[in-house]
Amino acid sequence: MTVTMGGALNTALRDALTADDNVMVFGEDVGTLGGVFRITDGLTEKFGEDRCFDTPLAEAGIVGFAIGMCLTGFRPVVEMQFDAFAYPAFEQITSHVAKMRNRTSGAVGLPMVIRVPYAGGIGGVEHHCDSSEGYYAHTPGLKVVTPSDAADAYSLLREAIDDPDPVIFMEPKALYWSKQDIELPCKRPAFGKAKVRRDGDDVTIVTYGPSVPTALKAAEAAAEEGWSVEVIDLRTIVPFDDETVVQSVRRTGRCVVVAEAQGFAGVSGEVAARVTERCFHSLAAPVARVSGLPTPYPAPMLEQTYLPGVERILDAISRLQWDDQPDLTFAGVGARG
């Protein structure tokens, strides 16, 4: 069956609503309209206004309300309409969602999911294209999950809804329409397990979410130039799968981290740092980073320059000191930002 990522997410919500009466879906425009990306399409029709409903337009309200509902045993799945429109809920997320189990010594768990369509590549206007995963990944107490294909989208969302802890579920909006041939329901590896999307021997690309297809394309192109590139899709940023990443890099000896978010003090820096800590003596060159530029996300007509593309990844691979170059200088490759 050919399924889009958006369709898989919709099916996951359907199946979760069917499986557990305590699951509730709400947010802005998720009811009658079915969400601006149609991820909740038809849910109100099928399950009624009680199970999938529109809320007033207030993100802190949505998240805080979900917290309260958890106290009475519900499992809310809320939608933030776009990445930057989750920021009004930042205090509720960092000070309560992330901390509730900890601050109540385990008495209050929050089995809730916050779905965030994120990142760019769809020609959206400002504030509609932020890669905000770094903020959440940096906050202890949040699980941060991001699928890159329909099967993972389904499986990870079901797992997120079943998880006893809050999950920030980051949906790469550029991949909503990406297709895959799968049967649903399906079950993929659990949280904390990365996936090797392509095998290779010379370089390991570590990536996630919206950058996975780009990385795979780059690997394809690199093959033509004689480099055998392994591509690892993290799937969950928190918890992080050190094992899969380290095993690969120790073997290949070279690593490029690819992420659309700006590089400074975010997930790509973390990956580079972790890999180096654990694979130092296996590395033939420093881990390179290919990330978004250290600027606000630009207007649509400039996004192709902004986004880490195949060329930029190939360029990073080519600089991995294949013939013993000296240290990179300031003007060289590496994390910008």
Add this chain to the structure above:
Amino acid sequence: MTVTMGGALNTALRDALTADDNVMVFGEDVGTLGGVFRITDGLTEKFGEDRCFDTPLAEAGIVGFAIGMCLTGFRPVVEMQFDAFAYPAFEQITSHVAKMRNRTSGAVGLPMVIRVPYAGGIGGVEHHCDSSEGYYAHTPGLKVVTPSDAADAYSLLREAIDDPDPVIFMEPKALYWSKQDIELPCKRPAFGKAKVRRDGDDVTIVTYGPSVPTALKAAEAAAEEGWSVEVIDLRTIVPFDDETVVQSVRRTGRCVVVAEAQGFAGVSGEVAARVTERCFHSLAAPVARVSGLPTPYPAPMLEQTYLPGVERILDAISRLQWDDQPDLTFAGVGARG
């Protein structure tokens, strides 16, 4: 003259209010009370309610109001009462403060300063001890500054107020009462210049803000064990001084990053990644990180276990493969989180 960091900040505000009529100080309790940490003590008395005033209790309001005032030529210096209480202003900060110059193609600059007392070590209850610098450092368009002594506090705050761009001014609250013998006004190196706080040959500690005194103590202790440790205080996280850091690490060949914030996907990971990118072939061991634990900031009675202390730093130094150890394993040192 013996000056505390808090006193130096107060003097900086006084001098800035005197130097430029467009400077305005406002926030919660900064007027009559002089701020809960007394950083604005006496300002209303001296400059009048027009120049330093209390606002309603609403952080998004404070930051957004400051943005509006910039449009009419003012230079607001606002106080967020504690780190976690800046989160309600997160949308205003990320979507407007950081982006305004960019989104208006340079037409609207925001010469404002957001002062944030941050980090722990003072026995504060929950939500009063967050290390939130990573969120801001990850956001393009914000300068992120954090002094570690009174002289820098004065000089950097004056520079922040004069800067044409928004500055997140992170004040390590545990150091408010730290003393220094200096004359004010004073001028220290500009934004983007780190300071070598202690010279050394064997290892470079890169640190900032609240962790600087701890790092210096660790360096002292390490000297007794025969390690000569250089300590670099970043002073400004954005812009970042690659040059000073790289010069030191290329010479010492070993590096420990010390920061109180939790390690995952934050500033300490960035420093480790940058250093490695630029000093790879000079490094005898992977860059080690000593950071806060991957947990919410704990209750006061547990904070000594949480905070990166002298012992933990010494331990990290001792593991820097002084006699050719193999790769660190998962259970070993490195960023926790």
Add this chain to the structure above:
Amino acid sequence: MTPYVLSLGIDLGNMPGRRDTGVMETTAETMTAALLPSPNPVQLIDPTGAEVEQSGTRRDYSMPSAARLRATWHAMVVGRRFDVQATALTKQGRLAVYPSSRGQEACQVGATLSIGSGDWLFPTYRESMALVTRGIDPIEVLSLLRGDSHCGYDPIATKTAAQCTPLSTQLVHAAGAAYGERRRGTDHVALAFIGDGATSEGDFHEALNFAAVFEAPVVFFVQNNKYAISVPLSKQTKAPSLAYKGIGYGVPSEQVDGNDPAAVLAVMDVALEHCRSGKGPFLIEAHTYRMDAHTNADDATRYRSSDEVTAWLERDPIARVEAWLRARGELNDDMVAAANAEAEARAADLRERMNLEPAVDPMSLFDNVFAQRTPQLEEARAMVRAELDAEVGE
């Protein structure tokens, strides 16, 4: 200020003859009269073009002059044509997206024409028509939606903030700018637009409170067009009407028929007079309707009936002023034809200019992050420069 704030004061002594609750007591009448909106929306011209006799409003509103109404009518004709043209441009792929304000002309044009060039305007993504009315080049207005830049005009030179997408955040900026003007000693005000849905955001609350506390001269203008994308007002609030939110901040408020240009002008006049005389902000709720979908990308048939839309056609803001003006001999066929021709010419000009590809320089990415580029920006810039040079070389 007005007497109602007295009830906040802390009473230190016992006044003889009244209860002691620690609160200065006052009467409900004083407060409600000063702050609550009229029980029903102010209307001066009804949908048929007939003048409405005034009764029961909390303040006096008077019919604007025929000349002013004609000018407003003219700008609405031009504005609507612009709006329809912009929607058409999305179909031709010349605009990434367009949020139409067709049906809201009385608000967009009426409110905007009421303020002066020294006053500030704080628009949302829906205020393209207001910006055109303000005299900003339509091509600059559409920059954001075409995708060549985040904002095509200079907000300082035009005293018009960049169109704002994060809902209700601009209201707080308006409060700050208006307070700044007050501190500069001018009598300039800020006109801040917001939609019905966005009143649910916390920033709406904080903006009204800050403006009230700092007596900032802001007119908060809520265009209640009944929907926030697909969400109808009945799911947004249980308030009697949105104008009832003002009293909670001590802000006088009014509700107005947002499809009646005369009423919009009249209420704006009262609001501006209030603001300019140093009495702080004013809240207006204009009842109107979004005739088109949320944007061209939206499918409104999913959540509302065409009957509902059709009913609002009869409350057209242009038609009713036109009828009123014609009935008084203030408008004739020639004038209508001339206005239509002008609107058409402007639309044609816009169409033509929008057909040219805008010049966007990738290297501009690195400008205006800060006033001066940091070393990190220089580094990234050098990389992109090299990439572009390599492309050219290929």
Add this chain to the structure above:
Amino acid sequence: MTPYVLSLGIDLGNMPGRRDTGVMETTAETMTAALLPSPNPVQLIDPTGAEVEQSGTRRDYSMPSAARLRATWHAMVVGRRFDVQATALTKQGRLAVYPSSRGQEACQVGATLSIGSGDWLFPTYRESMALVTRGIDPIEVLSLLRGDSHCGYDPIATKTAAQCTPLSTQLVHAAGAAYGERRRGTDHVALAFIGDGATSEGDFHEALNFAAVFEAPVVFFVQNNKYAISVPLSKQTKAPSLAYKGIGYGVPSEQVDGNDPAAVLAVMDVALEHCRSGKGPFLIEAHTYRMDAHTNADDATRYRSSDEVTAWLERDPIARVEAWLRARGELNDDMVAAANAEAEARAADLRERMNLEPAVDPMSLFDNVFAQRTPQLEEARAMVRAELDAEVGE
């Protein structure tokens, strides 16, 4: 629901005989009567202990029974003694910090005693006395402020949320929990406390709106103690009084003398009846006064006069009920002595138990971040384990 929400409806046709503004028109009287607070704070017993004749309130409030008032008085005596003891414990270094609620006994005790054990309570940092009144062990109540854990009691078992520091955030949780109860089909309500200053936060706005829209049975109880740390109410808002914020959400509201326990009980009864009968939330503003500084760490002389504080001594909530009860023969010296003795005994018990060092296990740091530790947590845990073992080894 009540008729005032009708004005929100979109009128699809023209009703004969009335103006067409696209809005269902209604009368001001209906709305204001249903939603606005009484013009003056409800008071049943005045500071001297005399009964107050009722007039002009928007709803009927009746004097609670003597037995109930005596129980309330008793809990207030115990509560105040607890509060004074807690302040003393800060001086002995046994508590890191303590925000006293001395002077606010009628609110803390009166509101808390009004709800049942099936109802939810959402306290802030200032509600220690309310939590003790609710029956939570004082030592568990003080955990947060002693510094051994973020919350000493089990919020699920006690149906009492953890004391909340980020201001006004707890109100939204209360709305969600109350809605959850409604969905479960119970008639349990949520009582959510908040201070005057915190009403300025955006979350206050969002909470009231969500509760109203989802008809969540929440009593929002504002303790207007006149200060937010040092900031007086006059700098916080220009509203006639905070209770006037309710109408903007369609939430019926009341203001009450927060130092009159009888009035607090009476208004709570009306609010609870409203909530339990499925009509949605209710907003109460209680005018009271914080007799002590913000916390022991605060210096209140910097921002208020001792005259002001002294004046409020005369409005003591305990004294006035005591006078009322004594005048009616419902209280005598023996009963007062017994209550004082009990309060004293409880304080002594608390003092004693607080002198023991609490056991805090550093290894607990890694528990309860998630239900199960991640590999990253295990790694950090192993490090700390090794450190602790090394210390022991030394």
